[in-house]
Amino acid sequence: MTRIFADQIDVELTVNGEPVEARVPVGQHVIDFLRQNLGLTGAHASCEHGVCGACTIRVDGSSVRGCLMLAAQLDGADVWTIEGLSDSDSIRDLQEAFIARNALQCGFCTPGMLVAAEELLAQGGVPERTAIREHLSGNYCRCTGYEAIVDAVETVARQRAGQVQSGKVRA
Amino acid sequence: MTIQFGNPDRPNSYIGKTVPRPNAGRLVEGRGKYVDDITLPRMLHVAFVRSPFAHAKILGIDAEEAKSVKGVLRIFTGADLAEICTPWVAVLEHLKGLKSPPEYPMALDRACWVGEPVVAVVATSRSAAEDGAALVEVDYDPLPIVTDMMSALDATTPVLHTELGDNLAFQRLHEEGDVDSVFQTAHKVVSAHFKTGRHTGVTPEPRSILVDWNPAERQMTAYHATQAPHMMQTALAEHLDIPESRVRVICGDVGGSYGIKVHVYPDEVATAAIAKIMARPVKFIADRLESFTTDIHARDHEIEARIAVDAEGKILAIDVDDWTAIGAYSVYPRTSAIEGNQVVNLCGGPYDFANYRAKTTVVFQNKTPTCQYRAVGHPIAVTVTEGLVDMAAAALGMDPVEIRRRNMYADDVYPVTSPAKMRFEGLSHHQSMDKLVALMDYDALRADQAEARARGVHRGIGIASFIELTNPSPFMYGIGGARISAQDGCTVRMDPDGSIVALSGVTEQGQGTEAMLSQIVAEGVGVHPENVRVITGDTQVTPYGGGTWASRGAGIGGEAALRSAQALRDSILEVAAAMLQADQASLDIRDGQVVDTDTGAQRMPLEELGRIVYFRGDTLPDGLPRELVQTRHYITSEYPFAFTNGVQASYLEVDTETGIVTLLKHWCVEDCGRIINPQLVDEQIRGGIVQGLGGALFEEIHYDSEGQLLNGSMADYLVPMAGEMPDMIVGHVETPTKESALGAKGAGEAGTAGAPAAVMNAINDALRPLGAQVTEMPFTPERILRALGSIED
Numbered sequence: 001m002t003r004i005f006a007d008q009i010d011v012e013l014t015v016n017g018e019p020v021e022a023r024v025p026v027g028q029h030v031i032d033f034l035r036q037n038l039g040l041t042g043a044h045a046s047c048e049h050g051v052c053g054a055c056t057i058r059v060d061g062s063s064v065r066g067c068l069m070l071a072a073q074l075d076g077a078d079v080w081t082i083e084g085l086s087d088s089d090s091i092r093d094l095q096e097a098f099i100a101r102n103a104l105q106c107g108f109c110t111p112g113m114l115v116a117a118e119e120l121l122a123q124g125g126v127p128e129r130t131a132i133r134e135h136l137s138g139n140y141c142r143c144t145g146y147e148a149i150v151d152a153v154e155t156v157a158r159q160r161a162g163q164v165q166s167g168k169v170r171a
Numbered sequence: 172m173t174i175q176f177g178n179p180d181r182p183n184s185y186i187g188k189t190v191p192r193p194n195a196g197r198l199v200e201g202r203g204k205y206v207d208d209i210t211l212p213r214m215l216h217v218a219f220v221r222s223p224f225a226h227a228k229i230l231g232i233d234a235e236e237a238k239s240v241k242g243v244l245r246i247f248t249g250a251d252l253a254e255i256c257t258p259w260v261a262v263l264e265h266l267k268g269l270k271s272p273p274e275y276p277m278a279l280d281r282a283c284w285v286g287e288p289v290v291a292v293v294a295t296s297r298s299a300a301e302d303g304a305a306l307v308e309v310d311y312d313p314l315p316i317v318t319d320m321m322s323a324l325d326a327t328t329p330v331l332h333t334e335l336g337d338n339l340a341f342q343r344l345h346e347e348g349d350v351d352s353v354f355q356t357a358h359k360v361v362s363a364h365f366k367t368g369r370h371t372g373v374t375p376e377p378r379s380i381l382v383d384w385n386p387a388e389r390q391m392t393a394y395h396a397t398q399a400p401h402m403m404q405t406a407l408a409e410h411l412d413i414p415e416s417r418v419r420v421i422c423g424d425v426g427g428s429y430g431i432k433v434h435v436y437p438d439e440v441a442t443a444a445i446a447k448i449m450a451r452p453v454k455f456i457a458d459r460l461e462s463f464t465t466d467i468h469a470r471d472h473e474i475e476a477r478i479a480v481d482a483e484g485k486i487l488a489i490d491v492d493d494w495t496a497i498g499a500y501s502v503y504p505r506t507s508a509i510e511g512n513q514v515v516n517l518c519g520g521p522y523d524f525a526n527y528r529a530k531t532t533v534v535f536q537n538k539t540p541t542c543q544y545r546a547v548g549h550p551i552a553v554t555v556t557e558g559l560v561d562m563a564a565a566a567l568g569m570d571p572v573e574i575r576r577r578n579m580y581a582d583d584v585y586p587v588t589s590p591a592k593m594r595f596e597g598l599s600h601h602q603s604m605d606k607l608v609a610l611m612d613y614d615a616l617r618a619d620q621a622e623a624r625a626r627g628v629h630r631g632i633g634i635a636s637f638i639e640l641t642n643p644s645p646f647m648y649g650i651g652g653a654r655i656s657a658q659d660g661c662t663v664r665m666d667p668d669g670s671i672v673a674l675s676g677v678t679e680q681g682q683g684t685e686a687m688l689s690q691i692v693a694e695g696v697g698v699h700p701e702n703v704r705v706i707t708g709d710t711q712v713t714p715y716g717g718g719t720w721a722s723r724g725a726g727i728g729g730e731a732a733l734r735s736a737q738a739l740r741d742s743i744l745e746v747a748a749a750m751l752q753a754d755q756a757s758l759d760i761r762d763g764q765v766v767d768t769d770t771g772a773q774r775m776p777l778e779e780l781g782r783i784v785y786f787r788g789d790t791l792p793d794g795l796p797r798e799l800v801q802t803r804h805y806i807t808s809e810y811p812f813a814f815t816n817g818v819q820a821s822y823l824e825v826d827t828e829t830g831i832v833t834l835l836k837h838w839c840v841e842d843c844g845r846i847i848n849p850q851l852v853d854e855q856i857r858g859g860i861v862q863g864l865g866g867a868l869f870e871e872i873h874y875d876s877e878g879q880l881l882n883g884s885m886a887d888y889l890v891p892m893a894g895e896m897p898d899m900i901v902g903h904v905e906t907p908t909k910e911s912a913l914g915a916k917g918a919g920e921a922g923t924a925g926a927p928a929a930v931m932n933a934i935n936d937a938l939r940p941l942g943a944q945v946t947e948m949p950f951t952p953e954r955i956l957r958a959l960g961s962i963e964d
C-alpha cells in the first residue's frame with residue numbers, strides 16, 4: 001500500500017491559554033490528544049461517538065465533543081478544558097454550586113456537564129428549568145437523576161443575574 | 172458513649188446533617204483519578220477479539236497478520252491463558268441445585284455469546300492493539316443456539332452446555348399456606364403476564380483495569396474500577412496462583428458502578444494474566460460496544476402472576492411464576508441465580524397476607540451473562556406485586572391508596588416474618604403512605620386528573636409500595652461458600668497535628684461514602700469533619716471488608732466507623748486524663764479540643780496532646796497506653812438483612828395519538844433508618860429513581876433470533892437524559908435499626924426498586940378508561956399504541 005497522505009500532521013494551537021505545538025496522528029481524536037498527549041485527563045471518553053457529552057470541551061468559544069473532532073483540525077484553535085477553566089477561576093461559581101447542591105456523584109460526567117452548562121449560562125438571563133434540561137440533554141449522567149444539576153445551573157443563573165446574593169441553592 | 176441522636180444541639184452533631192463531600196472539590200475541577208487517567212512506565216494496552224457468533228466452535232486462530240502491526244507485541248489465545256489461570260464455576264452452596272460450567276478468561280474451543288473474548292492483542296498503544304485485533308482471523312463453526320427464554324427447557328431446544336444435561340441453571344419453589352384452594356374460593360382473582368426488559372448499567376466510565384506484576388517482589392497491583400476490592404484480591408490470587416497477600420487492588424475514583432462493577436469479568440482476569448506473563452503493566456478499558464456486549468445484563472424476566480382478594484380488598488394469596496434467562500454462564504462469584512431468588516423473596520413484600528407461592532426458573536441461553544445490577548430483583552418483584560394490587564383495586568372499584576392501606580403490615584406489628592420467610596425488624600408502611608399522600612396532595616392530583624380527562628388529556632397516577640433488602644449478613648453470599656465479606660472494618664487514628672485519618676473497607680463510587688464516613692468519625696471522635704481524612708479502596712491499606720454493594724456502605728461500614736471512632740475517643744481521653752490529672756469520665760472532646768464535659772471549658776487542643784504523645788512521650792506515665800489508633804469491625808447478626816421500606820408515586824401523561832409518555836412529577840417517601848447526610852440520601856434516591864425510570868420507559872437490550880445484539884451503542888440503547896426526566900419530591904420516615912448504634916440502613920437502591928412499578932401503574936391508570944393495559948417494559952410508544960389497539964400486526 002502506498003502512502004498517499006501523511007499519517008502525521010503538525011498543529012499549533014492554544015490550550016488553556018498556553019501555546020502547544022504537536023505532531024498528531026491524522027486519525028487521533030481531540031479527546032485522546034488531550035488526555036494522552038497533554039495529560040489533560042479532566043474530560044473523559046465514554047460513548048466515543050458523540051452521544052454522552054463526557055468529552056465536552058470548549059473550542060473557539062463553543063462546546064465541542066472531543067470524541068467527534070480530530071486533533072488535526074485543531075490547528076490555530078483556542079481550546080479550553082476543565083483544567084484551564086478551573087485554574088482561571090472562570091466557572092468557580094458554577095463549580096461551587098455543583099458541590100453545594102451535590103450535583104455530582106461519581107463525577108465522570110461532571111467536567112463535560114460544566115462546560116455544557118457554562119455555554120448556556122454565558123448566554124445570560126435566567127433560563128427556565130425546561131430550557132436548562134433541554135440544553136443539557138446531550139450530557140448523560142447516570143448518577144444524579146439530573147435534578148440537582150438543573151438546580152445548580154438555575155441557582156448560578158440567578159446569582160449572575162443578581163437575583164440572589166449568595167450560594168443558597170434550593171429556595 | 173451513646174449518641175443522643177434526638178438532640179440536634181448535642182456537641183459534634185454531624186450525623187444527620189448535610190456536610191459537603193470531601194472529594195467533590197477535586198472532581199469538579201477534573202482532578203479525579205479514574206483508572207484510564209493512570210499511566211505507568213512501560214505500560215501496554217490490550218484489546219480483545221470477541222466472538223461475532225452467539226455459539227460457535229473455534230476451529231483455528233490465525234494471528235500472523237496482526238503481529239505485523241507496528242506496536243503489537245504479543246497475542247494470546249484462550250489456551251495460552253489457561254496455562255496460568257484456573258477456571259471458575261459460579262455456584263453457591265445455599266442456592267441448591269445451581270449449576271454452571273467452568274469459565275475461563277477467554278474462550279477455549281467454543282464461544283457462547285456475542286462478545287465473549289477469544290483472542291487478546293497486546294500493544295504499546297490502544298490504537299495499535301485495536302488495529303491488530305481487527306486483523307486476527309478466527310475460524311468459527313457456528314453451533315445451534317438457544318435464545319428464547321420460555322422454550323429453553325423444551326425437549327427440542329439444543330442444550331447449551333451438554334455436560335450439564337439441560338439448560339436449567341437453577342429453580343426454586345417457595346410455598347406457604349394453601350394457595351390453590353384460596354384461589355378456587357376467593358371473591359376475586361386477577362392475573363397478568365409481566366415482562367421486564369433485559370437491560371444493563373451503562374456506567375459512564377467503562378469497565379477499566381490496569382494490572383502490574385512485579386516478578387522481583389512477586390506482587391500484583393491492580394488499579395481497578397471495582398466496588399469490591401477485597402473480593403477481587405481473592406479472585407485474582409486464587410485463579411492466578413498468587414498468595415492473597417501478594418495481590419493489591421487499588422480502587423481510586425470510579426465513574427459509576429450501580430452493580431456493574433462488582434463482578435469478576437473474564438477480560439479483566441485475562442488482563443491480569445497477561446500482566447503476569449509479560450511482567451509489565453497492562454491496561455484494559457472497555458469501549459462502548461464492549462460495554463454493551465460484556466458488562467453484565469439484568470432483569471430479563473417473564474412472570475405469570477395472580478392475586479386473590481376478598482370483597483374488602485384484603486389480599487388472600489399471591490402466586491408468582493418467574494422465568495429468567497441469564498446468558499451463557501452464571502457470573503462469578505455472586506452467581507446469576509440471585510436475581511430470580513430475590514423475586515421469590517420479595518414479591519408481596521409490604522403486605523400482611525398468608526398464602527404465597529413463588530417459583531423462579533433460571534435458564535441458560537446464548538446471550539451476555541446477567542447478574543446483580545442496582546436493586547437486584549426488586550424492580551421485578553415490585554412491578555409484579557404492585558401491578559397485581561392495582562389491578563385488584565380496579566376490579567373491586569377501590570382506590571389504589573385504600574387497597575394498600577388495608578393490606579400493608581401495621582406499623583406496630585414488628586418484628587414480623589413475611590410469607591416469603593423474610594424477617595422484618597421494623598418498617599413504616601403506613602406512616603410512609605400518609606406522608607406520600609400529603610406530599611403529593613393526592614386528592615388535588617385526582618381532581619387535576621379528572622379535569623384533564625374532561626379535556627381529553629389522559630393523565631395517570633401510579634403508586635408503588637416496596638421493601639428493600641439492605642445491610643446483608645453472610646446469608647447472602649458467605650454461607651454459600653463465596654469469599655465475599657459481609658463484615659466491614661474501619662481503622663481510625665489521630666496524627667500528631669490532631670487530625671484524624673479513617674481507613675475503611677467500604678468504597679466510594681460517588682454515593683458519598685467518604686463524606687458519610689467523615690461525619691460519623693467526626694462525631695465519634697469529637698472533631699470537625701474537615702479534620703477527618705478518609706481513605707478507601709486499597710486492599711494493602713484498609714481493613715478487610717466487603718466494599719460497596721447491596722446498600723451496605725452506611726449501615727455496615729458506617730457502624731464500624733462509629734465504633735472505631737468512639738474507641739479512639741476513649742484512647743485520647745485516657746491520655747488526656749493522665750496529662751491533665753483529671754477523671755477521664757469528666758472529659759469530652761469537642762471541635763478538636765479536650766474539654767470539661769460539664770462546663771465545656773477547654774482543657775487542651777488535640778494537637779497539643781499529639782505533640783506530647785508522639786514527640787515527648789517521655790513525660791507521660793510509664794505503662795500509659797498511647798496507641799492513638801483503633802480498629803473495629805462490624806457485622807449484622809440478628810437479622811440476615813435489614814429491610815427498609817418506602818412508597819413512590821408517579822404522575823404522568825400519555826399521548827394516546829403517539830403513545831409517548833411524559834413524566835410530570837415523581838414522589839418517593841422512604842425509610843432507610845437513621846439518615847447520616849440528608850442531601851446525600853435524597854440524591855441517592857433521585858438518581859435511583861431515574862435509573863428505574865429508564866427501565867420503565869426506555870432501556871432494553873435487543874437480540875435477534877441469531878443471538879446478535881442489535882443495539883450496542885448509546886444512540887440505539889436509550890438512557891434517561893435531562894430533558895425527559897421529572898422533578899422528584901423526596902420525603903423520609905426514620906425507623907433506625909436496633910441492631911447497630913448508628914441505626915442506619917441502606918438507601919442506594921430504593922429509588923430503582925419502586926420507580927418502574929409506579930410508572931406502570933400510572934400509565935395503566937391513564938389508559939384504564941380506554942380499556943388498555945401495559946405490563947411489558949419498557950413502555951415504548953409502540954407498546955402503548957398496541958395496547959390501545961392503534962397498531963396491530
Ligand code: FES
Nearest residue numbers: 046048050053067
Ligand atoms: S465520549 Fe464524546 S460524546 Fe460520549
Ligand code: FES
Nearest residue numbers: 105109141142143
Ligand atoms: S455524576 Fe456520575 S455520571 Fe454524572
